Amino acid sequence: MVDTPGTGDDGTRDVLDQLAEHALGHLFSAALRTAVSCRIADRLAAGPRTAGQLAELTDTHAGHLRRVLRYLATRGIFREDATGAFHLTPLGDALRTDAPNSLHEGVLLLTDPMFQRTSASLEETVRKAGPSFERIFGKPFYAHVADDPELRELFDKGMASLSGQIDTVIAGTYPFPEKGTVVDVGGGRGGLLRAVLRERPGLTGILFDQSAAVSTHLLAEDDAVQGRWRADSGDFFTEVPEGADIYVLKHVLHNWPEDACLRILRNCRAAMAPDARLLIVDPVLPGGNAPHLGKTLDVAMSAILDGQERTEDEFSALLTVAGLRLTRILPTEMFTSIVEAEAA
Numbered sequence: 001m002v003d004t005p006g007t008g009d010d011g012t013r014d015v016l017d018q019l020a021e022h023a024l025g026h027l028f029s030a031a032l033r034t035a036v037s038c039r040i041a042d043r044l045a046a047g048p049r050t051a052g053q054l055a056e057l058t059d060t061h062a063g064h065l066r067r068v069l070r071y072l073a074t075r076g077i078f079r080e081d082a083t084g085a086f087h088l089t090p091l092g093d094a095l096r097t098d099a100p101n102s103l104h105e106g107v108l109l110l111t112d113p114m115f116q117r118t119s120a121s122l123e124e125t126v127r128k129a130g131p132s133f134e135r136i137f138g139k140p141f142y143a144h145v146a147d148d149p150e151l152r153e154l155f156d157k158g159m160a161s162l163s164g165q166i167d168t169v170i171a172g173t174y175p176f177p178e179k180g181t182v183v184d185v186g187g188g189r190g191g192l193l194r195a196v197l198r199e200r201p202g203l204t205g206i207l208f209d210q211s212a213a214v215s216t217h218l219l220a221e222d223d224a225v226q227g228r229w230r231a232d233s234g235d236f237f238t239e240v241p242e243g244a245d246i247y248v249l250k251h252v253l254h255n256w257p258e259d260a261c262l263r264i265l266r267n268c269r270a271a272m273a274p275d276a277r278l279l280i281v282d283p284v285l286p287g288g289n290a291p292h293l294g295k296t297l298d299v300a301m302s303a304i305l306d307g308q309e310r311t312e313d314e315f316s317a318l319l320t321v322a323g324l325r326l327t328r329i330l331p332t333e334m335f336t337s338i339v340e341a342e343a344a
């Protein structure tokens with residue numbers, strides 16, 4: 001018997017509706033990108049507006065804009081009332097450019113045409129077991145980003161936007177020591193390091209990433225952390241700063257296949273002070289069929305970077321081969337967890 005949860009009285013229509021909505025998923029992404037590019041959320045911050053008013057403010061076509069907003073309202077991005085005015089919802093509000101932890105830049109990154117093209121070639125990744133990104137753009141993802149300053153800025157700002165809320169949660173969830181040094185390896189613009197240093201006034205920190213990411217870091221913006229950080233640029237496949245007490249790899253290992261992860265982990269292992277801890281911040285994939293953002297990101301990683309999300313067993317095995325031992329996993333309220341390890 002076929003296992004078909006969710007079919008209604010008219011099972012055929014329900015199946016058609018569901019499959020057609022799934023098949024048109026790219027349209028939802030495009031509609032979201034359109035609303036974000038037109039900064040619709042910013043225009044609704046002062047109160048509800050009709051599509052006509054929004055079209056005037058954004059130099060768009062009222063009829064077409066209304067259809068896109070009505071579609072987005074079916075999934076809670078905005079809300080249309082009986083008078084035809086659109087309102088902000090919690091999801092829409094997070095798209096305001098001045099929202100705390102705004103996701104404006106993050107959604108612009110995730111919906112960028114470079115990723116849409118990569119997704120459209122997903123079948124190629126599945127058939128050839130390699131990232132379609134490389135075939136389309138002629139080089140691996142980070143080499144492509146490094147060669148294009150505008151793309152580098154889009155990526156670094158997008159990652160910082162997607163990380164804002166997570167960084168605060170990680171800094172509040174892990175019992176960071178009162179004293180010592182934390183290195184954020186592949187730490188991007190330094191949002192997590194800033195959150196950790198704010199949380200622990202006795203800690204010092206090192207931000208470590210490629211020079212283009214480090215050069216636009218956020219650490220100088222915060223008086224509360226001044227005098228307690230340094231920003232180093234380098235290549236984590238060669239070496240990482242030595243002698244620190246905590247090494248963090250946040251959303252780094254999921255970019256890479258096993259051999260590359262082992263090189264990064266072994267470099268961390270070689271640099272760690274005695275009794276140091278390594279923290280991998282990545283989704284830990286649950287079993288079963290329940291939706292989980294990690295399962296979605298896992299497919300994206302396969303097409304863009306030859307990376308993957310991992311289960312607890314997969315993290316444990318990877319750490320063991322690198323001379324480390326998984327000590328515990330701290331789940332967070334978000335899709336990502338903290339995998340703690342020490343030298344074996």
Ligand SMILES: C[S@@+](CC[C@H](N)C(=O)[O-])C[C@H]1O[C@@H](n2cnc3c(N)ncnc32)[C@H](O)[C@@H]1O
Nearest residue numbers: 159163186187188209210213234235236250251
């Ligand atoms: C997915 S981003 C995560 C950034 C940050 N940890 C966060 O969670 O927002 C991965 C980071 O790894 C950095 N990276 C990639 N290759 C690197 C290398 N060879 N050496 C150092 N950093 C590298 C990228 O520049 C990028 O900032």
